[in-house]
Amino acid sequence: MTFDPETTTFLIAGPVRIHPRVLRAMSMPSLNHRGDYFHGIVQEIRELLPVLFGAKGRQVILSGSGTAGLEAMYSGLLPKEGRVVVVTNGNFGDRSNEIVRRYASNVTTVSAPWGQALPAEAVRAELAKGDVRAVCVVHNETSVGLANDLAGIAPAVRDSGALFLVDGISAVAGIPIAIDAWGIDALVAGSQKGLAAPAGLALVHLSDRAASALHPGTFYLDLAAHLKSLEKNDTPWTPAVPLFLALREALLLLKEEGLEGRLARTHRLAEAARAATDALGLALFPDRRYASDTVTAIRNPDGMGDPELRKVLERQYNVLVQGGQGALTGKIFRIGHMGIADWPDLLVTFAALERILGRAGRVATPGASLRAIVERMP
Numbered sequence: 001m002t003f004d005p006e007t008t009t010f011l012i013a014g015p016v017r018i019h020p021r022v023l024r025a026m027s028m029p030s031l032n033h034r035g036d037y038f039h040g041i042v043q044e045i046r047e048l049l050p051v052l053f054g055a056k057g058r059q060v061i062l063s064g065s066g067t068a069g070l071e072a073m074y075s076g077l078l079p080k081e082g083r084v085v086v087v088t089n090g091n092f093g094d095r096s097n098e099i100v101r102r103y104a105s106n107v108t109t110v111s112a113p114w115g116q117a118l119p120a121e122a123v124r125a126e127l128a129k130g131d132v133r134a135v136c137v138v139h140n141e142t143s144v145g146l147a148n149d150l151a152g153i154a155p156a157v158r159d160s161g162a163l164f165l166v167d168g169i170s171a172v173a174g175i176p177i178a179i180d181a182w183g184i185d186a187l188v189a190g191s192q193k194g195l196a197a198p199a200g201l202a203l204v205h206l207s208d209r210a211a212s213a214l215h216p217g218t219f220y221l222d223l224a225a226h227l228k229s230l231e232k233n234d235t236p237w238t239p240a241v242p243l244f245l246a247l248r249e250a251l252l253l254l255k256e257e258g259l260e261g262r263l264a265r266t267h268r269l270a271e272a273a274r275a276a277t278d279a280l281g282l283a284l285f286p287d288r289r290y291a292s293d294t295v296t297a298i299r300n301p302d303g304m305g306d307p308e309l310r311k312v313l314e315r316q317y318n319v320l321v322q323g324g325q326g327a328l329t330g331k332i333f334r335i336g337h338m339g340i341a342d343w344p345d346l347l348v349t350f351a352a353l354e355r356i357l358g359r360a361g362r363v364a365t366p367g368a369s370l371r372a373i374v375e376r377m378p
């Protein structure tokens with residue numbers, strides 16, 4: 001079998017596989033984005049967005065990838081005065097750190113090595129020094145397959161009065177997020193991850209406090225302008241119309257499954273992926289206590305880089321998983337199991353992995369990884 005994008009087992013860490021209903025939803029003739037029909041679609045999307053976030057609030061749809069959502073959040077909410085704390089333990093935390101530094105001048109970066117637990121004590125120590133106006137953190141570090149313990153730092157952030165700004169791009173609709181209980185002020189989701197819509201939209205949830213703290217940042221991504229237009233089921237600039245159509249269908253699919261249902265399925269798949277990894281004698285990359293439910297990051301076995309592993313998966317078995325980023329290139333590979341990923345995807349992926357490792361004489365108990373998955377199926 002050779003790689004075929006139309007039939008591949010597609011488990012990269014997002015974009016994720018898209019349901020045919022969502023693909024079909026995009027096949028529409030051009031719509032007048034200022035007409036009643038499209039306004040009706042925007043209204044439906046607005047009514048459905050609380051299903052995605054698991055909370056009500058002011059929610060914005062931006063045409064642009066997840067980074068557009070981050071830029072909108074940071075440019076519109078980072079204060080001109082006072083300190084900002086950015087937390088990082090992976091590539092996307094580092095990226096946020098770069099964006100934040102474009103919009104705030106007094107920034108303290110609190111970091112842990114990639115894949116290690118969120119440095120909660122160091123965050124608390126920075127907050128205790130006072131004058132922190134915003135704390136910025138990535139909930140799910142896609143680059144290292146790690147879910148940061150936001151609940152652990154939430155009370156300290158709340159007590160400090162700082163805005164709590166969260167990159168939830170690979171967390172939303174994949175791992176539980178208690179927006180209100182944790183006091184999150186702004187949360188960014190990407191359409192191409194747990195929601196399983198095409199890439200190209202960012203969804204931003206804002207608390208009342210954040211909505212009233214907005215100030216003009218970038219022009220295109222001005223969240224206040226978007227909120228104002230959305231009140232009339234409109235957008236300030238020409239929206240990515242086909243992606244809005246796909247978004248509505250993906251939200252309907254999520255509603256049918258229920259957010260709880262999707263989170264539970266994603267968790268179950270993640271537990272199976274971790275158990276299968278163990279059964280193959282491979283090691284998880286992140287601190288296991290915080291292993292992500294949406295992305296499993298696995299160390300490459302010694303002596304096997306991308307050409308021996310990931311490329312064979314792709315070319316011989318038509319299975320697509322993702323490699324490592326930055327310094328982790330060729331050292332880890334990542335299996336995304338969010339959105340509509342399901343048991344057949346995992347079974348095929350681990351069957352192929354087991355075959356590749358078996359041919360290299362590296363499988364102690366043939367069939368063990370598949371048994372680990374089967375035993376965890378509902």
Ligand code: PLP
Pocket residue numbers: 013014065066067068092138140141142143167168169170190
């Ligand atoms: N933050 C996280 C946690 C991500 O996983 C990603 C993409 O994978 C991004 C930010 C960047 O999002 P985008 O590539 O959609 O702009």
